[in-house]
Amino acid sequence: MKLEIIRETLKNKSLKKEFALITNLINGESEIFFPGYNLSEMFSKYSEEIEKIFNSNKNGIIENSEIFVQTYKNPIKVIVVGAVDISIYLIDFAKNLNFEITIVDPRGYFASKERFPDTKIINKWPNEAFDEIETNSSTALVTLTHDPKIDDPALQYALKNKFFYIGALGSKKTHEKRCSRLIGAGFKNVDLEKINGPIGIKLGGKSPSEIALSIISQLVSEKYKNKI
Amino acid sequence: MSNFPEKKIFEEADNWIKNNKKVSLATVVQTWGSSPLGIGSRMIVSEDGNFLGSVSGGCVEAKVIEECISLMKNKKICKKIDFNVSNENAWEIGLACGGDILIYIEEIKQ
Structure with a gap:
């Protein structure tokens, strides 16, 4: 592999492009594959197989060949409603787990650049914030304010848009109240089952960093369960 | 980020x-069977033996480092190394998890 290809890979990742790095295992030649673009002669006859591996988010050698494909997709988008202490730790954990966090909080004191350097912050109510965020069924939502005014609209949006993960902070009692509000808003019990509440896996911890760890662990586990 | x-x-x-x-x-x-790290895991090795990253979580790294150094010394382009439990050497190297992994090494060219 040429150093140039490694530099191109870093550049494409920082530009948030999705691509595959292809290597001929016989001669060490590598090339970058972008869906829809032609490859050089050495690799072009494998285009279909390369695309297949790329589309299934996998890495591997193409069958009966010496061509290795490594897929680079964008990190999973996690929208965190509430610029609270737990969010600071969540951002820290997410960094090396290929999640990309966006913070939404209409409260200016909480969602400040000083508290969240290097993080995308939307200082708006969830309904307005979602106009600015592209979401799909590979997006996750974590609500942390336990203020129904802020959390509920975000939960409703995530349920309607079929996010792969929805988690809401709050005790069992808080969650019961939340569920009855959502039922009142027209949601069904099957919808409510999609909300992880109380949020996170059972670790037993109580501190903000421990709660963040239990949330991020649940996110990783759900990512694999849902094959995202 | x-x-x-x-x-x-x-x-x-x-x-x-x-x-x-x-x-x-x-x-x-x-990879075949249980393997410590997935396909696509990477590691770099310098000619003086410095390394970063991982290809097996510690089981075969020492051997891979040796192979990389000798690849660069002998000016070879690339090599595939198969670590298999049925291979007696593998036990010495210590792929104790019972898996089988194929590792590809290549020099990064300027």
Whole structure:
């Protein structure tokens, strides 16, 4: 592999492009594959197989060949409603787990650049914030304010848009109240089952960093369960 | 900002080469049975034995480092190394998990 290809890979990742790095295992030649673009002669006859591996988010050698494909997709988008202490730790954990966090909080004191350097912050109510965020069924939502005014609209949006993960902070009692509000808003019990509440896996911890760890662990586990 | 797994490895490879070091890249290209790390796990090795990243979580790294150094010394382009439990050497190297992994090593060319 040429150093140039490694530099191109870093550049494409920082530009948030999705691509595959292809290597001929016989001669060490590598090339970058972008869906829809032609490859050089050495690799072009494998285009279909390369695309297949790329589309299934996998890495591997193409069958009966010496061509290795490594897929680079964008990190999973996690929208965190509430610029609270737990969010600071969540951002820290997410960094090396290929999640990309966006913070939404209409409260200016909480969602400040000083508290969240290097993080995308939307200082708006969830309904307005979602106009600015592209979401799909590979997006996750974590609500942390336990203020129904802020959390509920975000939960409703995530349920309607079929996010792969929805988690809401709050005790069992808080969650019961939340569920009855959502039922009142027209949601069904099957919808409510999609909300992880109380949020996170059972670790037993109580501190903000421990709660963040239990949330991020649940996110990783759900990512694999849902094959995202 | 989110880091993709190889970010640090690729950035460091660039740095080492800028400092006139020869650097090899090792990649897990195939696995059979239980393997400690998945396909696509990478590691870089400099000619003086410095390394970053991982291809097996510690089981076969020492052997991979040796192979990378000898690849660069002998000016070879690339090599595939199969670590298999049925291979007696594998036990010495210590792939204790019972898996089988194919590692591809290549020198990063300027």
